[in-house]
Amino acid sequence: MSIIEHIRLLTGGVFLLGGLVLFALELYGIYHMKYVLNRMHAAAIGDTLGISFCLIGLMIFSGWNWTTLKMALVVLFLWWSSPVSSHLISRLEVETNPELSKHLKKGTLEEITESKEEQS
């Protein structure tokens, strides 16, 4: 194996591993958070960065060919579609949940942190 192949293997592996770590973070966030909008925030990590990192890693493994181009298209499409999907789902929640105000905390950052400290 030449040095360039070693470097390619290493960078591809790092990207793939980074993507998997981000997926793990996403999963933790989804199961840790209680409310749907918070869960969406966690899920967006995997939808954008997680998949992108994994696909960039695979693109590095694959080299210059049509498969790499198609993977880049998948990444671009996901970057474009994921915020739109998130926006639609959050709008659905806001429009159809009559008890939305229960989940929203109003106040300054200091007030919110103080109330959290009191709760804990």
Place this chain on the structure above:
Amino acid sequence: MVGIAVLSLLLKEGFLVDICLIYAMISFLAVIVITKIYVREYIKEHQKEVEEDEHH
């Protein structure tokens, strides 16, 4: 989606990435359609309830 992409690289079959892209498109379309239908049905039901309350 990443699984399909990994499979395409392992099997050296480029068409599997096309499936990946189509999968992404279908999931995006599904989100749009389902959210639109849900909101529309919710508004219909809500209007019905409001009208019934007004009659009583």
